[in-house]
Amino acid sequence: MSSAPDEIDFDYATTLADRANGFMAQHRVPPTPENFAVWFFYAMGGSLTLKKTIDILIANKRKFDSLVNRDLYVTYVRPYSDPGLSDDIPDQVHAVIASAQEFLATAISDNRSQMESLGEVSSECQAVADPRPIIEKLLKELSSATSRSTALEANFLRTTQDLDQIRDSLKLAEQHSNTDPLTGLANRRSLEAFLRTAQITSMEAGTPLSILMIDIDYFKTFNDSYGHQVGDQVLRLVGRVLQESVRDCDHAARYGGEELIAVLPGATLDVCAEVAERIRRRIGEARLTRRATGEEISSVTISVGVAQFRMAESAEGLIERCDRALYQAKRSGRNCTVRESSVDEEIAA
Template sequence: MAEQRVAPTPANFAVWFQYLAGSQDDLRDAIDLLIDHNRPFDSRTNQDLFETYIAPQVSAIVVRTSERLHALMGAAKEFLTTAIADNHSQMQAISEVADQGKAGVDPKALVAQLMNELARAATRATRLEAGFAEKTRELDVIRDSLSRSEQRARTDTLTGLANRRALDEFLRKAQATAEWGEPLSVLLLDIDHFKTFNDNFGHGIGDQVLRLIAKVLREKVREQDLPARYGGEELIAVLPDADLAASAETAERIRRAIAECRITRRSTGEILPNISVSIGVAQYRTGEAITDFIERCDRALYLAKGGGRNRVVTEIELERAGAAG
């Protein structure tokens, strides 16, 4: 966005996030075309991109959910109104039977009439219960749909990992726990020579590589850890209750597993060159800002890349390098 001089607004971030995620081919093609023709990303162009490719998705979800809830509440109101009316009718009918009993009407006829009213009331109650059960199921469907929408809003569409929104929330909670003395570490991972790989084999293969590395990352961290896509070809994992040494061991397992991966071009069966990653590892320091924490990990990552790539560097080595410099 900085390179294209795109204003850092929430709407613009939404557009460019989806562009980098690669989830919308039309959006990617539109932006690539604008870049190829040196078109400026002015306010009008940015607004058009948002309204064309992002807003319809958001609006469609909101509108559909709102319409379904409105219909559901209308049906529930109708059922309740019917139930109240039926209750009044039943009470009136039973009251009339009681009055007839006082007037000396044949008891057998009164019993038959009362049984008839009770049977009608039971039928109405069964029908009402079935209607409410159906609407309850519809409400469950709406709730599940909203839950899935929330999950999608917190998930990177390309890799299936947590996105920046989910990452930021997780980090804030983990930081609060770490302030009480629990260790908290982060490892930041970057694919070596990824741009060259993309240029040589295309974005489709590049996306396949990202998904593969995301899968390895997800498998090698613990259940309580959060693997996420940090941006572009950078992935991150937040490791609560893990010190620097333990996190460095995890990072090394990830590095080795990725180095052993083999990628095959589906269309031709061609085995592509091996891929590798560089990883930086840092541990949270009580009282520091999360941005400083991540920045230290990022510097460790770039020390790994500068030191030959395909390696893990912790903040300890970063400090040693700084002292030596």
């Protein structure tokens, strides 16, 4: 995603505003401040991903309702308006940059001095008959230049090492920010980002995309009967089985509480339902023991809802349909998998 410029020429901004208003009128988007920000950003070309997403929605005749408009704003515009973003840059990065600038300034100054000295040597060559003093002076200048170059190289090597450490720290911090600490699965923030990308890919390539949502049956009973530590143990078990049952290209995440979710790019509803059933059976066959006492815990079962992405629908719409299928699984006695199509058939009947 490209950066939004701090300042825009007044005439250019006016042109963009007119274009944004025109787009909003054409697609019947309510003229709210948030919606205007989205379409102004679209007209400006401030985000290739935003432009691609809106173009796909338009091509598929998707209505820009309140859910779609809000999702576009939160995903693509609000991050630029967050005043705290600049504060997230680690202080050590500023220190490394300042150090590198100092090294470069020294190198430039030394190089200028060396060129002046060599110029003097060149002038003396024309005026002095005996070249030995000139050669000695030249060798001295070259030796000094070599020493300065070695010192500069060492400084930059240290700077590179510092940057490597900062990069690794930031990578670890990003990993932690995208991971649920209890289950080790992706968290909701990571899920939402992955799902947005998967939706765009599905719409562009015309490939299927499905999700499954898991709810642990009678989870409150585990907590009440055995304590929260056992409840955590149950969550970790289900999370582990979920992660082991999906492909590397899939995305398993903790959605919230005892609900887990997996996004399966390229998978049809039937394939996703098969994966869900495999997970359900594996969990039903697993046996847990209470670590403190060795007591065997009653078997764990799950209810699963499965849904397939519909062209140009919002992430919220897809998850809502999957959640309805999950709710139907719980109403049907739990420990089963229900497809969204079954819910649709029941509603139609």
